[in-house]
Amino acid sequence: MPSEPKAALAAGKLAEYEQLSKIYDDIIKQPRPHLTVEGQGKVLLVLADEDRLSQRQLANRLAMSPQSVNEFVYKLVSRGLVTLDSSPRDKRVKLVSLTSAGRETIENAAREVPTFLRALSDDELSQLTELLDKVTKAMYTDIDNANPTAGVKLHKLFASRYLNRFKKQKM
Amino acid sequence: MPSEPKAALAAGKLAEYEQLSKIYDDIIKQPRPHLTVEGQGKVLLVLADEDRLSQRQLANRLAMSPQSVNEFVYKLVSRGLVTLDSSPRDKRVKLVSLTSAGRETIENAAREVPTFLRALSDDELSQLTELLDKVTKAMYTDIDNANPTAGVKLHKLFASRYLNRFKKQKM
């Protein structure tokens, strides 16, 4: 395997990017209401894809414990971004739905493409997308092999989110 | 700007990668002692680059509050990965040094290149590195423009870390 150094360099850059993206939002996007891609933000993201889900369904789609989902849902309720109403069919389940404010929040967040991507040309953007696609695919198979139950649940989450936008813009 | 959809796709893939990498380590790397790239792990990373730093210097290099650094340092002390001894020159400062166990920990962590990168060929790895380099450079300039005081401190952190490894392997 002569590819070690190159892989190490790529790994370093990937780590650097991850690190930077954490502080980037805090420093740069002060004006715009940015949606974090974790916790409450993840819940909103799933709901944008499919509304009126039970907390259990959310937990499954997010590969997260139901207790955590519960916590995030109630925080979102208190922020007025989602509502809870019990299902008529099953009194145990409480359906989570986006409010118009919640829907607006995700729309705004999805609309904003990080400015630092302006450094790349169209060709480079396509290249990057393709490379990351290979990387994430490899990650999914690794995850699936290690733990078949946990994987794949959030697979379509981001892809579908951004693909939806793409389709909408084309029409 | 006709590049919007392509940028959006790339942004989506980037978000997907970030999301996955969070859960990837938890699921996959159970056997190996993985070093997280945050909190205590960040501190170790800086110390690997330059040992015997004051907590203040660590805070500066990590663009983090001194209180947080203090917390992580003491956690590392209790794990036996670093030691504290007061500077002879200035009784206020306590120098943080890696123990041999600490050094071993980072060496092991740095040695391991994520397996999902095996999905890429050497050429693709170089491409990815180059593209991410452009992206991170753009992020650094954004950060610098928005807040000249905070930026650039961790700039060399990851790069130097992995470049060092690269150089060592070449010799």
Add this chain to the structure above:
DNA sequence: TCTTGTTAGTCAGGGTACCTGACTAAGGAG
């Protein structure tokens, strides 16, 4: 030399993202 201002570290307390364990209320199967 004594005061004044700065600096390094630290304590207290707070916020968010998670987690496990234990419990209740409702549903379903026999």
Add this chain to the structure above:
DNA sequence: CTCCTTAGTCAGGTACCCTGACTAACAAGA
């Protein structure tokens, strides 16, 4: 009408971060 499962929830815990307030040490000026 039991018995088991399921959806939600409460309690409590960990890690990563932050701000505010305080002490001890240092450094500079009167």
